Amino acid sequence: MRFPKFRLEKRPSPPTWLRIAIPFIAIGISFLFSAIIILLAGRNPISAFYAIFYGALGTRLGFMETLVKATPLILTGIAVSLAFTAKFWNIGAEGQLYAGALAATWLGISHFSLPSPIYIFLMIVVGFIAGSLWALIPGFLKARFKVDDVVTTLLMNYIMIYMVSAILEGPWRDPVTSWPQSIMIAKNAEYPKLFARSRVHFGLIVSIIAIIVVYVIIKHTKLGFRIRATGANAKAAYFLGINTIKTIILTAVISGGIAGLAGVGEVAGLHFHLTENISPGYGYSGIVIAMLGGLHPIGVMLAAFFFGIIITGAEYMSRATGVTSFIADVIQGITLLVMLAMLLLYEYRIRRVE
Amino acid sequence: MFDSNKEKPMEKILSMQGITKRFPGVLANDHINFEAYKGEIVSLLGENGAGKTTLMKILYGMYSKDEGEIYIKGKKVEINSPKDAIDNGIGMVHQHFTLVNPFSVTENIILGLPGEKATIDLEEAKNKIKEYMDRYGLHVDPDAKIWQISVGEKQRVEILKVLFRNAEIIILDEPTAVLTPQEVDELFKTLKILREEGKTIIFISHKLYEVLEISDRIVVLRTGRVVGETTPDKTSRRELAKMMVGKEVIEIISEEPPELGEEIFKVENLSAMSDRGYLALKNISFTVSSGEILGVAGVAGNGQKELEDVISGVRKPVDGRVVLLDKEITGKSPKEIIEMGVGRIPEDRMEAGLILDIPLYENLVVEYFDKPPFSKGLFLNYKEIKSYAEKLVKEFDIRTPHVNVITRTLSGGNLQKVILARVISREPKFLIASQPTRGLDVGAAEYIHERLLEERAKGCAILLISEDLDEIINLSDRIMVLYEGEIMGFVNRGELPKEEIGLMMTGTRKEALSEIS
Numbered sequence: 001m002r003f004p005k006f007r008l009e010k011r012p013s014p015p016t017w018l019r020i021a022i023p024f025i026a027i028g029i030s031f032l033f034s035a036i037i038i039l040l041a042g043r044n045p046i047s048a049f050y051a052i053f054y055g056a057l058g059t060r061l062g063f064m065e066t067l068v069k070a071t072p073l074i075l076t077g078i079a080v081s082l083a084f085t086a087k088f089w090n091i092g093a094e095g096q097l098y099a100g101a102l103a104a105t106w107l108g109i110s111h112f113s114l115p116s117p118i119y120i121f122l123m124i125v126v127g128f129i130a131g132s133l134w135a136l137i138p139g140f141l142k143a144r145f146k147v148d149d150v151v152t153t154l155l156m157n158y159i160m161i162y163m164v165s166a167i168l169e170g171p172w173r174d175p176v177t178s179w180p181q182s183i184m185i186a187k188n189a190e191y192p193k194l195f196a197r198s199r200v201h202f203g204l205i206v207s208i209i210a211i212i213v214v215y216v217i218i219k220h221t222k223l224g225f226r227i228r229a230t231g232a233n234a235k236a237a238y239f240l241g242i243n244t245i246k247t248i249i250l251t252a253v254i255s256g257g258i259a260g261l262a263g264v265g266e267v268a269g270l271h272f273h274l275t276e277n278i279s280p281g282y283g284y285s286g287i288v289i290a291m292l293g294g295l296h297p298i299g300v301m302l303a304a305f306f307f308g309i310i311i312t313g314a315e316y317m318s319r320a321t322g323v324t325s326f327i328a329d330v331i332q333g334i335t336l337l338v339m340l341a342m343l344l345l346y347e348y349r350i351r352r353v354e
Numbered sequence: 355m356f357d358s359n360k361e362k363p364m365e366k367i368l369s370m371q372g373i374t375k376r377f378p379g380v381l382a383n384d385h386i387n388f389e390a391y392k393g394e395i396v397s398l399l400g401e402n403g404a405g406k407t408t409l410m411k412i413l414y415g416m417y418s419k420d421e422g423e424i425y426i427k428g429k430k431v432e433i434n435s436p437k438d439a440i441d442n443g444i445g446m447v448h449q450h451f452t453l454v455n456p457f458s459v460t461e462n463i464i465l466g467l468p469g470e471k472a473t474i475d476l477e478e479a480k481n482k483i484k485e486y487m488d489r490y491g492l493h494v495d496p497d498a499k500i501w502q503i504s505v506g507e508k509q510r511v512e513i514l515k516v517l518f519r520n521a522e523i524i525i526l527d528e529p530t531a532v533l534t535p536q537e538v539d540e541l542f543k544t545l546k547i548l549r550e551e552g553k554t555i556i557f558i559s560h561k562l563y564e565v566l567e568i569s570d571r572i573v574v575l576r577t578g579r580v581v582g583e584t585t586p587d588k589t590s591r592r593e594l595a596k597m598m599v600g601k602e603v604i605e606i607i608s609e610e611p612p613e614l615g616e617e618i619f620k621v622e623n624l625s626a627m628s629d630r631g632y633l634a635l636k637n638i639s640f641t642v643s644s645g646e647i648l649g650v651a652g653v654a655g656n657g658q659k660e661l662e663d664v665i666s667g668v669r670k671p672v673d674g675r676v677v678l679l680d681k682e683i684t685g686k687s688p689k690e691i692i693e694m695g696v697g698r699i700p701e702d703r704m705e706a707g708l709i710l711d712i713p714l715y716e717n718l719v720v721e722y723f724d725k726p727p728f729s730k731g732l733f734l735n736y737k738e739i740k741s742y743a744e745k746l747v748k749e750f751d752i753r754t755p756h757v758n759v760i761t762r763t764l765s766g767g768n769l770q771k772v773i774l775a776r777v778i779s780r781e782p783k784f785l786i787a788s789q790p791t792r793g794l795d796v797g798a799a800e801y802i803h804e805r806l807l808e809e810r811a812k813g814c815a816i817l818l819i820s821e822d823l824d825e826i827i828n829l830s831d832r833i834m835v836l837y838e839g840e841i842m843g844f845v846n847r848g849e850l851p852k853e854e855i856g857l858m859m860t861g862t863r864k865e866a867l868s869e870i871s
Contacts, residue, residue, distance in 0.1 A: 221732050222724050229720065232711040239668055239698075239706040240720045241689035 008348040022342045023292045023303065030334035037330060038323055048323050055316020056309040062316065064198035068270065070308030071200075072097070072279065074207035075262035076286025077293060077300040078214050083255035085218060085295050087231040088139060088248050092153030093259040094283025095160035096131040100260025102164055103130030104267045105274040108185025109172075116188040123189055123268050124206065124261060131260020132253040134160060139252025143245040157283065165276050172274070182274040191269035203265030208301075210258050215297040217254075227251050259283060281329075288336040291343075307332065365392040366428070367554050368413075368523055373422035375408055382408040384578040385422070390523065395545060395555040397565040400575035401598055401795040402766070406558045407449075409575070410525045414446040415439040426523075445521030447512040449528050455501040459483075459494050463515050486517055490544050501630075505654060506537040513544065524548065525556045530564055534653050535823070535856030542568050560598070562591045574598055599796050607828045608647065608807050615644025618815035619784045624674030626660045634660040636839040637674070642784065642815040647806070649830030650819040653859055657839035658819045659701065662788045665817070666698045667691040668706075678784055692721050697782030699773055701789045701819070707773040710762040714754060715743035717761045718776050750775035751801070767798030774805055785809060788819040803829060823859075827852060837861045 035045035056066045076093040083090035090096075104127040112119065138152035168180040175183070191202035218224040226247040229237040238244045266278050285307055292306075293299030314328035368390040375383040383405045390396050398406045411417040413424065415433040424431055426442050433439050439446070453462050464479045480496050487493050492510040494503060500511070509529060516524055526545075530538045545555055545568060559565050565572055566586045574582040574597045582597045619642040628634035635657045642648045652658055663669035665676060667688040676684045683691050692698075700706040708717050719728050719739050727738045743757040752771045754764060764772065770790065777785065787806060791799035806829065810816055820826050826833055835842040835858040843864025845855060854867055 220734055220736075222729050222734060223732065225716065225723055225734060228712060229709050229716075232709045233705065236706050236709045239666065239688055239700065240709070241687075241692045241722075242720075243687070243689065 006350050008344075009351045011347060011349055014346050018346055019294065022346060023294065023299070023339065026292065026335050026338040026342055027306070029338045030331050033334045034327055034331050038327065041323060043321055043323050048317055048321050048327070051317035051320045052310065052313030054313070055320070056313035061198070062312060064195065064200050066305070066308040066312045067200045067204055068198075068308075069311045070305045071203040071207050071265055071269070072262035072282045073285055073289055073304035073307050074301055075203075075210055075265070076259050076282050077289030077304045078207075078210050078297060079255045079258035079262075080286040081290035081293060081295045081297070081300050082214050082218070082227070082258070083135075083251055084290055085231050086227045086248055086251040087234065088142065088251050088255070089150045090135065090138075090153050090252065090255050090259075091150055091287065092135060092138060092156050092256070092283070093262075093286045094279060094281065095153070095157035096134045096256040096259035097263040097266075097279050097283050098157075098160045098164050099130040099134040099256075099263065100127035101263030101267045101274055101278055102160075102167070103127050103260070104264040105172075105182050105185060108189040108267065109183050109273075111186040112189075114188060116190075116192075119186065119189045120191060120202070120268065123264055127260045127264030128257035129260075131263065132257040135252045135256020135259070136249065139249045139256075142252075143248040161276075164274070168274065168276055174273075180276055184273050185267065189268060190272060191265065199270060201265070201269030203261075203269040206261055206265060207304075210261065211297045211301050214258070218297070223247070223250065259286070285332060288332050288339070291336060291339050366390075367392045367426065369425040369428075370409070370413065371423045371425070373409060373412060373424075374420050375405075375412060375417060376420050381578050383412070383419075383422075386575070386578070386580055388573060388580070390554045390556060392522075392554055393549055393552045394570040395549055395557055395568055397557045397559060397569040397572045398575060399559060399562070399565050399572055399594065399598055401560055402793055403577075403795065404575040404598075405578040406575055407527055408578075410446065410527060410556065410558060413439065413523075414444060414525060440519050440521070443520065443522035444525070445516030445519055445523070446525040447509065447516060447527065447529060449531065451508050451512055453500045453508060453511060456499060458497055458499055459503070459511050460496045462500060462511055463518050467518065483514065483518075486514055490514075490517065490547050491540065492544055505532045506534070506540075509533070509541070510544075517548075521553070523554045523556065525558070527558045528560070529557070530559065530561065532654055532821070534859045535853055536860055538564070562594050562598075565594070566591065576600055595796070608810070608831070614646055615813055617641050617643050618679060619817070620675075620677040621665075622675045622677065624661075624664065624671055624676065626657075626664050626669055626671045628660055633672075634839050635664070635671070638836075638839070638841050639674075640834055640841070640844075642817055644783075644813045644815050645810055646831045647810055647816040647818050647829055649826035649833045650817065650836055651823055651826045651833050651855060651859055652821075652836035654821050656836045656859075658788070658821075658836060660839075661836075662701060662786060662819060665691075665696070665786050666700065666706075695780075695783045697777035697780065697785040697814075699770075699777055699785070699787040699790050701792075703769055703773060708761055708769060711760060713757070714747075714752075714759050714761050714764070714772065715740050715757040717772055718743040718746050718757070721776060722780065746775040746779055749779075750805075767794045767801075770794060770798065770802060774802060778805060778809060781812070782809075782814060784815045784817070786817045786819070789821065790818070791822070791825060792820075823852065823855065827855070835859055835864075 031049065038045040038048050055062050057063055076097060079093050080090055104123045107123055107126050134156060138149050138156060141147035141152055142149040168182065172182045174181050194200045194202065194204060218227065226242050229242055230244045230247045234244045262282060267274055271278060289300055289303040289307055293303040310328045310331055314325040317323055318325035366389055370386065370388040373383050373386045386409055388409065400406045408417060412419045413433065415435045415438050424433060431442055433442060454465065460476060460480050460483055463483055464474065483496050492514055494507045494510050500508065509532065529541060533541060548555060557568060569586055572584050572586065573580060574594065576598060622639050623637050624635055625633060625637050626635040640648065650658055660669060664671050667686055670685050675682060678694055678696060681694060683694055704710060709720060719742060723729060723734065723739065727735060729735055740757055747754060747757055750771050752775065753768050761772065790802050806816060818826065818829060831847055833845040833855065835845065835855060837859060838861065842858040842862065845864065857867060858864060
């Protein structure tokens with residue numbers, strides 16, 4: 001018997017509705033897979049999923065926590081999304097986040113006597129610059145010497161994370177508790193809270209501003225044109241007079257800076273000191289969020305909010321049903337895989353060869 | 355059906371019945387009936403996109419057909435892969451060669467052949483190959499590596515490959531596109547020997563005079579249908595062109611310009627390396643004046659690409675200067691060169707001339723979007739950009755539903771018009787056009803030629819690089835022949851016949867022409 005043969009055929013003009021539907025289908029499929037895993041663990045997936053959404057959206061406290069989680073995710077998501085638009089494969093948002101957090105902590109624990117708005121402004125500036133510089137290295141290496149950006153950005157995460165650990169284990173170790181964490185930052189360096197009886201902080205505003213700024217850059221500026229052109233075809237863009245080297249470096253710097261702001265927010269808005277695990281992988285989640293959001297600022301915001309729901313809800317579910325909160329990571333991982341497969345099928349279709 | 359003076363058995367070897375192939379949005383083959391007989395050369399004539407290559411790729415098992423049946427020697431066959439085709443005695447020489455560059459000629463020919471033994475006797479294979487070479491006049495050094503041999507020789511290797519697999523039906527897809535006139539003659543000799551031996555040759559082409567010269571029978575395709583069948587003695591170029599295009603065609607030929615203006619563009623002692631690291635341009639010098647078209651003739655790969663790259667700013671020369679109106683542009687970036695008033699129509703329209711995945715209106719301004727009125731400060735002015743784009747679409751007859759479409763969705767001819775519109779609308783003082791009509795249908799090519807001549811009339815200096823010698827001869831005021839990166843000579847309009855230019859393209863200097871003839 002002969003097995004049927006299949007091959008991929010490029011679609012001439014893929015339908016738009018499908019592009020919009022893909023993230024939802026990807027999420028649906030990842031829930032299905034997760035349901036199987038929950039079933040295997042001997043729990044009821046329906047009640048587990050109900051717990052996730054109830055925990056994240058059903059109560060005021062839950063909803064506020066969802067916003068708290070969405071805050072850094074919006075920033076890493078939009079940072080990665082901007083970089084990917086230029087085809088700068090920034091897998092390094094995690095490291096850039098830590099760079100931002102490290103710089104902001106340094107400024108915060110120096111306890112300057114500055115008016116709060118100025119102190120906060122400086123925290124943001126310093127965090128942005130730190131993230132930028134950390135992304136500048138791989139950006140420059142890629143633009144100038146064509147060094148693979150996936151490898152460099154990824155590996156630089158480890159350098160930064162272990163550097164933070166080294167600093168926290170050594171010079172910055174809290175002298176009172178002797179935990180590997182910094183002392184508290186100055187009160188006047190802290191982000192203000194947005195709502196009473198919640199942890200939602202000024203970082204959410206920063207995130208939304210970042211979304212708007214990136215949207216304007218991409219859609220309405222010359223830099224945005226250059227970024228899109230470079231991403232679509234760097235060789236053609238260069239031929240047509242676009243300085244692709246400068247564009248890639250600038251994109252890397254802005255992307256890294258925005259990821260750095262996520263670190264600033266976690267220090268100045270949430271924890272008020274630096275710890276070794278201030279980010280449970282927000283930088284990596286940013287990659288999934290950017291893809292899920294279709295590299296579009298609005299899509300990224302929605303995807304980040306959705307991930308906020310999953311992370312917050314999974315913690316609640318874990319307490320309520322006993323299913324481990326790692327299911328949130330499973331959902332994220334499967335969503336990315338299904339998303340990538342679906343994007344392939346968006347551009348190509350499977351044809352049976354008879 | 356055949357030349358009356360030739361006695362031929364009328365054995366029908368191939369019959370394709372009702373072949374239909376749909377691509378998304380296009381009916382590439384619409385119930386085509388096509389037959390071929392033993393010992394004939396049958397031409398498939400048609401414009402780009404007429405369905406010739408699609409039909410042959412179906413026969414060779416590279417495409418699956420949606421409808422229809424194929425019979426070989428009266429027996430119905432299913433061809434699902436090139437292997438099936440080879441097993442049925444069908445061979446194909448593709449437009450783009452499928453050779454392994456680091457391997458020798460012999461190794462390439464025997465690659466993939468079934469053998470009884472686990473070892474390969476290269477000497478034995480070589481002897482057999484030499485026998486074939488002598489028999490069919492397909493001479494290549496059997497020990498040479500593929501990367502060392504010329505394009506014409508590579509084609510011979512491809513034909514040898516096909517013969518080695520005992521093909522009875524040999525498909526040649528636009529085989530002359532890459533050859534000099536002399537190489538074309540050699541190829542035709544080979545084809546005639548093959549015909550004498552009873553092989554069937556299917557010759558795909560859109561060049562009328564070649565088809566008339568070589569064919570026993572001509573089948574004309576247009577928009578996926580067979581629109582006519584004839585023999586060379588019953589038709590003419592004019593009639594074939596009309597059949598192929600569906601309307602009368604006028605060949606555009608430039609006339610002598612009134613008088614040459616000032617010297618606009620100058621290249622002095624230019625040398626440049628190729629990507630593979632050899633010297634591709636060797637100390638060449640020329641000038642182009644206002645109102646002049648200088649044509650660059652040459653077989654592909656003799657330095658034209660490197661010349662284009664240097665002038666466009668994407669390749670740094672190792673020596674020499676490029677000067678535009680007394681201003682040095684040597685080694686400047688593409689951006690600076692654009693700003694100095696050089697218009698560039700690149701050979702690679704998909705990967706250099708356009709960014710296919712951005713909207714059409716952006717491609718129409720991509721070389722100068724950062725200038726007023728298209729932008730102000732940091733921001734783009736989309737209102738201006740779009741109204742300018744709409745103006746160009748109208749003026750250059752670019753067929754598109756609107757200017758917001760993603761550029762990729764346009765057809766080949768329209769893509770080239772986008773580049774042309776973008777470049778010409780800036781009224782360049784100097785224009786370099788490389789392979790401006792390659793792969794375009796007759797109508798689009800005609801339009802491009804008209805626009806280039808219009809620019810010349812306005813005083814633009816034009817450097818025209820093309821592998822199509824007819825295009826060069828028809829349009830140029832002066833022809834520069836390149837061979838292995840050197841200038842073989844300059845030929846004024848009408849000074850030398852085409853064959854002599856062909857000789858120069860294969861390495862004869864102009865001064866030496868009289869000695870060999």
